[in-house]
Amino acid sequence: MRLLSRAGKSLSRTAIQALPVVLGIVVLNFLLLQLVPGDAADVIAGESGSATAETMAALRKQFGLDQPVLIQLANYLDHLAHLSLGFSPRYNTPVGDLIMSRLPFTLLLMLSAFVLSLVVGIAFGAFMAAFARRWPDRALSLFVLILYSAPGFWVGLMIIVLFSVKLGWLPSGGAMTVGADLTGLARMGDLLTHLVLPSISLACFFTAVYARLTRSAMLEVERQDFVRAAEAKGLGPFAIQMRHVLRNALIPVTTVAGLHLGNLLGGAIVVETVFGWPGMGRLALDAVMARDFNVLLGVLLLSSFVVIVANVLIDLLHAWLDPRIESV
Amino acid sequence: MTAPNSAMPPSTRTPGSILRSQGPLLDVRNLSVAFPGHLAVRDISFHIDHGETLALVGESGCGKSATSFALMRLLPRGTAVAGEVNFNGIDLFRTDARALRNIRGKRIGLILQEPMTSLNPVRTIGDQIAEGLVRHEKLTWTQARTRTAELLDLVRIPDAARRYDDYPHNMSGGMRQRVMIAMAVSCNPQLVIADEPTTALDVTLQSEVLELLDSLRRQLQMALLLITHDLGVVAQWADRVAVMYAGRIVEQAAAHDLFERPVHPYSQGLMRATLRLDDGTHYSNARLSEIPGSVASAAGEQGCAFAPRCSQATEACYHAPPALVPFRDRLVACRVAVEPSEEPFRAVVGR
Numbered sequence: 001m002r003l004l005s006r007a008g009k010s011l012s013r014t015a016i017q018a019l020p021v022v023l024g025i026v027v028l029n030f031l032l033l034q035l036v037p038g039d040a041a042d043v044i045a046g047e048s049g050s051a052t053a054e055t056m057a058a059l060r061k062q063f064g065l066d067q068p069v070l071i072q073l074a075n076y077l078d079h080l081a082h083l084s085l086g087f088s089p090r091y092n093t094p095v096g097d098l099i100m101s102r103l104p105f106t107l108l109l110m111l112s113a114f115v116l117s118l119v120v121g122i123a124f125g126a127f128m129a130a131f132a133r134r135w136p137d138r139a140l141s142l143f144v145l146i147l148y149s150a151p152g153f154w155v156g157l158m159i160i161v162l163f164s165v166k167l168g169w170l171p172s173g174g175a176m177t178v179g180a181d182l183t184g185l186a187r188m189g190d191l192l193t194h195l196v197l198p199s200i201s202l203a204c205f206f207t208a209v210y211a212r213l214t215r216s217a218m219l220e221v222e223r224q225d226f227v228r229a230a231e232a233k234g235l236g237p238f239a240i241q242m243r244h245v246l247r248n249a250l251i252p253v254t255t256v257a258g259l260h261l262g263n264l265l266g267g268a269i270v271v272e273t274v275f276g277w278p279g280m281g282r283l284a285l286d287a288v289m290a291r292d293f294n295v296l297l298g299v300l301l302l303s304s305f306v307v308i309v310a311n312v313l314i315d316l317l318h319a320w321l322d323p324r325i326e327s328v
Numbered sequence: 329m330t331a332p333n334s335a336m337p338p339s340t341r342t343p344g345s346i347l348r349s350q351g352p353l354l355d356v357r358n359l360s361v362a363f364p365g366h367l368a369v370r371d372i373s374f375h376i377d378h379g380e381t382l383a384l385v386g387e388s389g390c391g392k393s394a395t396s397f398a399l400m401r402l403l404p405r406g407t408a409v410a411g412e413v414n415f416n417g418i419d420l421f422r423t424d425a426r427a428l429r430n431i432r433g434k435r436i437g438l439i440l441q442e443p444m445t446s447l448n449p450v451r452t453i454g455d456q457i458a459e460g461l462v463r464h465e466k467l468t469w470t471q472a473r474t475r476t477a478e479l480l481d482l483v484r485i486p487d488a489a490r491r492y493d494d495y496p497h498n499m500s501g502g503m504r505q506r507v508m509i510a511m512a513v514s515c516n517p518q519l520v521i522a523d524e525p526t527t528a529l530d531v532t533l534q535s536e537v538l539e540l541l542d543s544l545r546r547q548l549q550m551a552l553l554l555i556t557h558d559l560g561v562v563a564q565w566a567d568r569v570a571v572m573y574a575g576r577i578v579e580q581a582a583a584h585d586l587f588e589r590p591v592h593p594y595s596q597g598l599m600r601a602t603l604r605l606d607d608g609t610h611y612s613n614a615r616l617s618e619i620p621g622s623v624a625s626a627a628g629e630q631g632c633a634f635a636p637r638c639s640q641a642t643e644a645c646y647h648a649p650p651a652l653v654p655f656r657d658r659l660v661a662c663r664v665a666v667e668p669s670e671e672p673f674r675a676v677v678g679r
Contacts, residue, residue, distance in 0.1 A: 225446040228402055233460040233511065234433030243459065244448050251450075322450055323495045 010319060014312045025304045026080065026297065030073050033293045039065050040089045040291045063089045076297070085298040090290045095298040099280065103302060106279035108191075109272070110264050110306075112199040117206035118257060124207070125214020125253075126246065132219055140211075148208035152267050156201035156274040163197060170196055173276035198275040202267050206260060210253055217249035224248075251322050258314030262307050351417075353378045353518055353551050354399070359411035361394045361403065368394040370575040371411070373652070376519065381545065381552040383562040383583070385598075386572035387623060392555045393441075395572075396521045399553075400432055416518070434464040437512030437550075439541075441524040443504035447496040453507045454480075454492030457514055464515045479510040483540060502533040506540065513544055520545070521553045526561065534558075538565055559602050563587055571595050574626035574633035576649065581658035591655060592662045593638045594619070632662070640664045 041059040045051035060066045064075060079086050085095035124140060131137040164172035171194050176187070221227065222245055230244045269281030276282075280299050287295035319325050352375035361369035369391040376382045384392050397403050399413055401420060413420040415436065420428065432438075440446035448456060457479060458472035467475060473492060480488035483506040496504055505525065512520050522541060526534035542565055545552050554566060562569055566583040571594065579592040590596045597619035619637055626633035631646040638645070644663055652661040660666055 223404075225440050225442055226448040228397075229438065229440055229446045229508070229511070230448070231402055232400055232432055232436075232438035234429045234431070234463055235459065236429060239459075239463075243451070247450050248448070324449060324497050 010315050011312060014308070014315070018308050021308070022301065022304060026077070026301055027073065029297055029300050030076060030293075031069075033296065034069055036291065036293075038291050040293070041065060043289075043291050044089070059089075063087075076294075080301075085301070086294040088292055088295045090287070090292040090295065095294050098283065098295060099298050099302055102278060102280045102283045105277060106265075106268055106272070106281060107306070108195065109198055109202065109268055109277060109279055110261075112195055113202035113206070113268070114257070114261070114264060116199055117203040117210055118253075120203070121207040121210025122214045122246075122250070122253065124211035125249075126218060126241065128211065128215040129218035129222070129245075129249075130241070132215070137215075141215075144208045144211045147204045148212070150204065152201050152205060153270050153274050155204050156197070156271055159197050159201060160275075170194075172197070174278075194277075198271050198277050201274070202264070202271045205267070206257075206264065209260070210257065213253050213256055214249055217252050218245050221245045221248045247321060251318070254314055254317055254321065258311055258318075261310040261314075265303050265306065352376060353416060354553075355412075355414040356395075356399070357412040357414070359395065359398060359413065360409065361391065361398045362408040363394075364406055368575055369398065370649075372572070372575075372577045374570050374577060374580060376551045376553055378518070379545070379549055379551055380567040381542070381554055381565055383554045383556060383566035383569045384572060385556060385559065385562050385569060387557055389623065390572045391575040392557075392572055393523050396438075396523045396553065396555050399521060400436060400438060401428060402438075430464070433460045433517075434515045435518050437515075437517040437520040439505075439508050439512045439520065439522040439525045442528050443501055443508050444496075444528065446508055447504055449496055452493050452495055453499070453504075454494070457507065457511045460511060460514050475514075476510075479514055480507070482513075482544070483507070483510045485510075501529055502537065505529060505533075505537055509537070509541060509544070513548055513550070516548055517550055519551045519553065521555070523555045524557070525554075526558070527556075534561070541565075559598060571598070574623060574629075576633060576661060577652055577659075578634065578661045579658065580652070580660075585657055591658065591660045591665045592634075593640055593665070594634050597637075638664075 039060070040063060041056050044059060045056050057066070064072060067075070076086060085099065087093075088095050088098055091098055124144060128137045128140050128144075160172045163170045174194060176190055176194060218241075227240060227244055230240045235243070265281075268279060269284060271277065272279045272281040273285060280302065284296060284299040287293070287299065354376040356375065357373045358371050359369055359373070360367070360371050372391075372395065374382065374384075384395060386392050394403070398409050399415075399420065401409075403409065409421065411421065415431065418427070418431070420431070423431075447453060454473065454476050457476045458467075458469060461467050461472040461475055462469060465472075465475075476492060477489045480491055485491055485503060485506050491499075496507075499507065505528075509525075512522075520541075525541065526537050529537060538561060541552065544550075554561070556562060562583060568581065569583050569586045570577045570580045571586070571592065572578065573594050579586065579590070579595045581591075586595060587599065590599045597617075600617040601619065620639075621637035625636035629636065629646075631644075631648055632638070632641070632650050635641040635645040642664060650661045650663045652659050653666060655666045
């Protein structure tokens with residue numbers, strides 16, 4: 001009950017804070033993108049190979065690019081107020097449809113990498129803490145250090161070489177088998193097998209961070225008096241770790257994990273490119289290349305939404321983990 | 329172990345009564361504790377009888393807490409212990425981990441010094457009390473909840489039934505220490521070890537908590553090992569006292585005897601350094617007596633650890649540590665004090 005009311009308070013507080021943040025992000029991004037040389041008309045003209053000044057002016061007029069910057073901004077905000085993300089000159093479709101077709105893939109990749117890195121990282125950390133300063137700890141620490149220092153795209157390429165090229169266990173790219181036209185469970189299974197490698201390569205770095213953090217947090221908590229009190233109660237080592245140590249150690253881990261959600265989205269762009277994963281990251285990259293600023297703004301806006309919502313979830317998780325955090 | 333507890337009036341406060349013949353509840357022999365690079369407890373022996381309160385007194389760093397944790401084998405990894413700890417005929421140092429866990433919390437309860445940090449901040453106090461009950465008494469969590477409410481009531485927490493779901497941060501220091509006490513006595517232990525249970529509390533709460541502890545001791549017929557540096561607490565609540573200095577027990581006596589006639593020079597110094605309202609001492613007319621020097625001088629001392637601070641130390645005191653030997657009604661570890669001719673010695677004490 002207490003948890004529910006805390007969740008409600010936390011949500012309403014976040015909603016109030018999120019509105020100006022999102023508005024600021026939109027305006028700032030819009031103005032920054034004006035500094036980029038070239039626009040969509042330039043790219044289209046360049047690709048077609050020949051274009052007269054008249055056709056380019058016509059294109060600009062059609063896309064609304066001939067207006068003064070502030071008018072363009074006002075138009076964009078007006079669209080937003082009507083819950084529309086504008087129109088993509090490049091794809092000739094509404095930006096909202098474009099993003100909505102990509103968003104689930106990015107969310108799926110982010111979520112699976114996030115869960116994977118947290119679960120594996122905490123498990124590694126707990127294992128290292130249990131064997132602190134003995135050889136299993138040292139061995140795993142070394143492995144974690146390698147995970148930490150290897151760049152995501154390199155890990156991606158290497159596991160493609162190993163698992164798809166050499167062993168042939170998993171597909172190397174894309175989100176579905178092309179032309180397989182599967183339905184139901186088979187389709188889901190197909191998607192999941194395509195998801196494995198991108199998730200792993202995205203999760204590597206974060207796994208390493210959470211493993212190190214969990215290890216040190218658990219060793220820190222183990223020195224606390226209440227752990228000694230729990231031992232004095234006659235609890236077994238497993239019960240002590242689970243009920244007393246781990247839950248306290250998770251608090252710093254979830255804090256950092258919450259801060260990492262933005263980085264995870266950034267990392268997703270690289271991994272999506274390596275694996276040809278049809279997510280928002282690749283859409284954003286393509287949009288930059290095509291100077292398709294409406295799409296880019298939409299992606300940035302949606303990304304900030306994703307990060308805000310994820311942070312709310314982390315806040316709720318925090319409130320559940322640590323009862324001392326009470327409607328501060 | 330088969331000796332019926334009920335045969336003994338729980339309020340028996342005379343040490344060395346007939347009950348000694350049944351064997352002590354806890355018998356510690358030649359206990360030593362070594363932290364890496366530092367010998368904290370040196371070869372100490374003492375015992376606790378059923379239902380009695382033994383106070384272990386001494387200044388900070390003299391090895392009191394190390395002793396108490398060593399009894400339950402709760403010292404951090406890398407700490408070496410030696411000796412023998414017999415609890416009801418079981419050698420706690422040689423029993424396996426599983427058997428030890430069956431004794432911890434069930435037969436021996438522990439109360440720690442700092443109620444702020446000895447409760448897990450992210451779990452309800454009720455759960456923390458109940459988990460011991462679930463572990464040892466094989467209760468379900470629902471049954472344990474009911475029993476926990478009774479325990480909270482027993483330690484005089486008002487509105488006990490509703491406090492189960494409170495977190496430690498919802499409670500005051502005194503309440504938290506009551507929760508710790510409830511936790512320690514939850515499975516009717518035969519022995520409770522209280523490591524400076526009132527040091528972190530303010531003075532008005534101290535006597536309340538100690539009074540509670542003592543009444544529970546009588547009610548539940550348990551023995552109490554009270555670790556403290558507060559002589560006032562010792563005088564009021566202990567049956568017997570063991571005075572520790574630099575890792576050794578220097579004097580062991582019935583509380584009354586110790587306060588009446590301290591024999592070891594260190595005990596004498598402690599008594600002189602205690603203020604009494606009735607003797608008219610006040611900072612404006614007298615200086616509080618002190619023991620010269622500091623405990624740091626005991627480091628690396630070959631002989632009696634107290635010798636560098638002792639006004640009566642002889643040449644022999646510096647050669648080998650004195651043994652704890654019977655002397656009249658007590659045990660004392662001092663060559664000078666136990667010498668047959670005690671007239672010149674008395675004169676020095678008088679000052």
